[in-house]
Amino acid sequence: MRKYIALVAVMLLGVAVAGAASRKAVRINEVMVSNENSIVDEYGNRSGWVELFNSNFAPIDISSIFLGYGPDSASMRNNLYPVPLGDVNTRIPRRQHVVFFTDGQPNKGTFHTNFVMEPGNFIGIFDADSSLIDYVQIDANLQTNQSYARTVDGAGVFRIRTGSDMEGQYITPSSANIIRDTNERIALFAERDKNGFAMTLMAMGVVFTALLVLCLSFYGIGKIGAAVSRMNKARANASDGAATVALSDVEHDSGEEIAAIVMALHEHLNAHDTENTILTINKVKRAYSPWSSKIYGLRQVPEHHSAR
Amino acid sequence: MESTSFGTFIQDNLTQFWELTGFANAEFGNFVMLAVGLFFIWLAIKKNFEPMLLVPIGFGILIGNIPFNHEAGLEIGIYEEGSVLNILYNGVSAGWYPPLIFLGIGAMTDFSALIANPKLMLIGAAAQFGIFGAYMVALLLGFSPDQAGAIAIIGGADGPTAIFLSSKLAPNLMGAIAVSAYSYMALVPVIQPPLMRLFTTHKERLIKMKPARAVSQNEKIIFPIVGLLLTCFVVPSGIPLLGMLFFGNLLRECGVTTRLAKTASNALTDIVTILLGMTVGASTQASQFLTPQTIFIFFLGFMAFIIASSSGVLFVKLFNLILPKEKKINPLIGNAGVSAVPMSARISNNLGLEYDPSNYLLMHAMGPNVAGVIGSAVAAGVLLGFLA
Numbered sequence: 001m002r003k004y005i006a007l008v009a010v011m012l013l014g015v016a017v018a019g020a021a022s023r024k025a026v027r028i029n030e031v032m033v034s035n036e037n038s039i040v041d042e043y044g045n046r047s048g049w050v051e052l053f054n055s056n057f058a059p060i061d062i063s064s065i066f067l068g069y070g071p072d073s074a075s076m077r078n079n080l081y082p083v084p085l086g087d088v089n090t091r092i093p094r095r096q097h098v099v100f101f102t103d104g105q106p107n108k109g110t111f112h113t114n115f116v117m118e119p120g121n122f123i124g125i126f127d128a129d130s131s132l133i134d135y136v137q138i139d140a141n142l143q144t145n146q147s148y149a150r151t152v153d154g155a156g157v158f159r160i161r162t163g164s165d166m167e168g169q170y171i172t173p174s175s176a177n178i179i180r181d182t183n184e185r186i187a188l189f190a191e192r193d194k195n196g197f198a199m200t201l202m203a204m205g206v207v208f209t210a211l212l213v214l215c216l217s218f219y220g221i222g223k224i225g226a227a228v229s230r231m232n233k234a235r236a237n238a239s240d241g242a243a244t245v246a247l248s249d250v251e252h253d254s255g256e257e258i259a260a261i262v263m264a265l266h267e268h269l270n271a272h273d274t275e276n277t278i279l280t281i282n283k284v285k286r287a288y289s290p291w292s293s294k295i296y297g298l299r300q301v302p303e304h305h306s307a308r
Numbered sequence: 309m310e311s312t313s314f315g316t317f318i319q320d321n322l323t324q325f326w327e328l329t330g331f332a333n334a335e336f337g338n339f340v341m342l343a344v345g346l347f348f349i350w351l352a353i354k355k356n357f358e359p360m361l362l363v364p365i366g367f368g369i370l371i372g373n374i375p376f377n378h379e380a381g382l383e384i385g386i387y388e389e390g391s392v393l394n395i396l397y398n399g400v401s402a403g404w405y406p407p408l409i410f411l412g413i414g415a416m417t418d419f420s421a422l423i424a425n426p427k428l429m430l431i432g433a434a435a436q437f438g439i440f441g442a443y444m445v446a447l448l449l450g451f452s453p454d455q456a457g458a459i460a461i462i463g464g465a466d467g468p469t470a471i472f473l474s475s476k477l478a479p480n481l482m483g484a485i486a487v488s489a490y491s492y493m494a495l496v497p498v499i500q501p502p503l504m505r506l507f508t509t510h511k512e513r514l515i516k517m518k519p520a521r522a523v524s525q526n527e528k529i530i531f532p533i534v535g536l537l538l539t540c541f542v543v544p545s546g547i548p549l550l551g552m553l554f555f556g557n558l559l560r561e562c563g564v565t566t567r568l569a570k571t572a573s574n575a576l577t578d579i580v581t582i583l584l585g586m587t588v589g590a591s592t593q594a595s596q597f598l599t600p601q602t603i604f605i606f607f608l609g610f611m612a613f614i615i616a617s618s619s620g621v622l623f624v625k626l627f628n629l630i631l632p633k634e635k636k637i638n639p640l641i642g643n644a645g646v647s648a649v650p651m652s653a654r655i656s657n658n659l660g661l662e663y664d665p666s667n668y669l670l671m672h673a674m675g676p677n678v679a680g681v682i683g684s685a686v687a688a689g690v691l692l693g694f695l696a
Contacts, residue, residue, distance in 0.1 A: 186695055189453040196444035196456065203440055203690040204433075210542040210686045211433040211679060217534055218426040218527075225524050256519050 022060050026125055028136050029053035029097060030149035030161075030177060033117045037145050038163075039099070039173050041112070047103035048117045051173055052125065054092040055154030063090040065133070066126040067100060069115040073135060076124045081106065081113040095153070099173050119143075147171045152178060328382075333375035337594030345369030345589065351494065358494035358651075361467065364582055365490055368589020386590045397587045400482070403475040405584040406468035407552040412577025413468075413681060414532070414556025415569045417649065421675040423527050424520035427627075428637075428672070432679025434623030435645025436687045438463030438616020442608050449604055454478055457691040459605050462489045463612025464684030465496070465646035469549060471588065473688045476696055483591040484602040488609035490588075493648045499610075500617045500643045500655050507621045508639045512628075513663040515638040517672050525563070532557040539686055545696070546689025553685065613646070620645030620676065641673040647680035 030051040032038055040046050050067070054060045063085045068076030081100075083090055087110040092098050101108075104116040117123060119142040124135030139148050139160055147161045151168070153176050163171045170179060193199055326332050348366030352359035371393070372386055386393040399405035422428055439460045446456035458478035461470045462485060470489040474482040492499065532554035540547050559569040621642035628636045640660050644652040656673035 183454070183695075186452060186454050189695065193453070194447065196440070196447045196453075199443060199453070199457075199694065200437075200440035203687060203694070204437060206542060206690045207436050207683055207686050208430070208433045210539050211429040211683060213538050213542070214535055214682075215426040215429040217538060218423055218531070221527060221530055221534070222423070222426070222521075225527050229524065255522075 022056055022058060023062070023065060023127055024133055025054060025056035025154075026060060026062060026065065026092070027053045027055050027134050027150070027154040028123060028125060029153060030147050030172065031117065031123065031136065031138055031142075032145075032147040032171065032173070033102075033119050033138060033142055034144040038147075038171055041101045041103070041108070043108065045103070047101045049099050049101050049173060050113075050117070050123055051097050051099050051149075052092070053097050053150075053154045054094060057094050059091055059093050061091045062098070063087065064128045066128075066130075067113055067115075068124045068126050068135075069102075069113070069117065069121065071121050073122050073124070073137075076122050076135065077126070077130070079115055080126065081115060084110050097153075097174050097176075145171075147173075149177050328377050328380055330375045333377050335375065335594065337598045338373045338375045340598060341369055341373040341592060341594045344592075345373065348491075348589075357497075358490065360581060361490050361585055362494055364585025365487065365589040368586040369487075369592050370589075371586065372590030372593050386587065386593070387596075393587065393590055396583055397591060399580070399583060400471055400486075400587050400591065401475055401479065403472045403548070405580050406472035407548045408580045409468040409577060409584065410549050410685070411552040411556040411572050412574075412580070413649070414553040414558075415560045415573035416577070417557060417560075417678050417681070418674070419531050419557060419678055420523040420528065421520055421671050422678050423523045423531055425672070425675055428641075428675030429679040429682070430627065431620055431623055431637075431642055431645040431676035432647075432681075432683040433645075435616045435620035435642070435676070435680055436464065436683045437619040438465075438612045438614075438646065439684070439687050439691075441615035441619070442612030445611055446604075446608050449608070451604075454695045455481060457695045458482075458485055459608050460612060461485075461684070461688055461691065462492065462605075462609035463616045463646075464680070464687060465489070465493055465613065465616065465648040465652070466681065466684040467493060468584070469647075469684050469688045471584070472549060473691060476692055480596075481601065481605060483588065483593075483597055484599075484605045485609075486588040487592055487597075488606050490585075491606075492609050492613045493651070496613075496646075496648045496651045497655055499613050500652060501659055503614065503617050504621055504640055504643050504655075504659055507618060507625070510663070512625070512639050513660065514667065515636050516664070516667055517636075517638055517669070518634065520671060520675075525561070528561040529558070529563075532561065535682065539682065543686050543689035543693065545692040546685050549685040549688065550682065553681065616646045617643045617652075638667070638669055638672065641669055641676055644673040644675075644677040645680045645683070647677065647684045649677050649681060650674065652680075653677040 028050060031049075033048045035046045035048055038046065039049065052062065062083050065083050066080040067083065068080050070076040070079050089098070090110065098111070100111050100113050102113045102115060102117045104114060105112050106114040117138065119138050120140035122135055122137050125133040127133055136148070136158055139158070142148050142160060145163055147163070148158050149161050149172070150156045150158055159168075161171050162169050168178075172179065189199065330338075345366045345368075348362045348369065351357045352362035352366060376382065376384060378385060378388075382388075383391040384393070385391060386397050388394055399408075440463075441460075442463045443456050443460035446459050447453065451459060454477040458470075458474040458476075458481055461473045464470065467486065467489045471482065471486050474485040478485070535557075536550060536554040539550050543550075556569070556572050559565045559572055621639050623645070624637050624639040624642035628639070631637065638656075638660060641653075641656045644656050646652055653670055653673035653676075657668060657670035660667045660669035
């Protein structure tokens, strides 16, 4: 019983750790302090915003985390906006984004914070247990309609983006910081490996390596297995007082060899192995498992009570 | 007046009903695909070509190509979100049927022949050249690298792997790739023997191989664990397929999970095979399937099978040059490097017996055959790693 309790406890701990770890993957991805021509909220108003990114490959629910804001990293904890519970939109799909408007009007909805940002200040994300997940100091030189964004979603350093049409300067609320219209890897293969020779060379190399390593491992395992079996055989022979067999002479007998020896004995000597006619009955012990227990699969027979 | 309006009511409804029928919505392509479906069923029942696959696929083609009014919003088409067929198709489109099939394959495969003679793994690796040969040809025909990779995997002769990879790299081509892969797998007895005869001499076909040594239970248990760790450390993108393959094999060999192994190799595999075959067949709707690309895919699939089978045989011949005389390998088992289990191993055996009635090659051919399963999963992982 203790074993099961321990197992369940370990599983629950694993689930708790996994759950907690997933929220650690939320990142501050892009910030705009002063917004005059960027996105509008659901009321048609423009305000600063902060974009969070789920860098995980699984959805994350960010309800009950906190957005903290302050003039320095320590004071962020004193000005927290709790992301409300019970809003389905707080579940961020894998590798996706969510935008909070920093308009200081939390009564407008889940995605409106209770603070307004200024350049040079700090904004951070805190988990429900108040542990810091991620933070950034907004560049003091950030101007109106400029954003402060990571070069790569969820990673990379923050840079000011002007919003111009130049590459790397786009302002991208609710979407990836790098806008890709093609898969770079595929484009690279299409450009550099037009005949597929490099792919063939690399891929066949990997396939051969993988199977060669497996092949060599099993040569090794086979040799070790044979050595162990030789040792066991020799030990058994020695303990029986039988003639010692030179270890190097012992080889695996093939099925054909055994069949040929048996046939030869049968044909020429008409020999039979003698049974010792002793019947041994061993108790078969099976480990108890509730999964296979019949008592859980059968209904109890109802007791019969006759009414008198 | 009342009788007229009642008549109009009947007429209007019948007209509407007529517009919903297959007759009103039929196009030429539907009839072509229905003929293809019937042909598959005929091949399976009358010619006994992979009936377990071709009957579900053939019938699936019939299901998927019954014409109906797509604009009626009846939620019956396989591509209509929320329809029953669409829900069943999720296992194909999201790629979770193939790993379940691999679980079953692992649970029903005895890797003893491979463990006893590990060098046969290299034949399984060599046969994967079919995949990359077809990849090069596909690029020549103008396919993009990701599409070429998805099509080329047909050369692995492994339906679940082909579906898994194409669902990731080229979902729009998946129907044609899957049908092509399964069709050529069914045609292995027709495609391989002429190639095996072409590339081998009479003397080579008579090579007798030493019987394989006995493999201990411990080795059988170690194999899936070491196999998983080694192959997946090299190619982590192969984890869904290789993980399930080796897991199924451990269930089989460990000796304490017989019930699970039986379920995985029988009931579970049967259920998933039915769903996979039927939905793959149903996904070949004429509008999606009857395109010039499909013809190219079938051509490339054929090429891939030829290259894979030939390279397996030729690799054995090359390998024999460095092997001592008593350890030479019969090149007739080279074709079994493709992972059409156990069909291609059976072909090796039959052809061997044709030239020497006492030369049973089945157990020897099973080595490269199961190595081919591992090899094609590794190759799929490599393509996924490079192109996803």
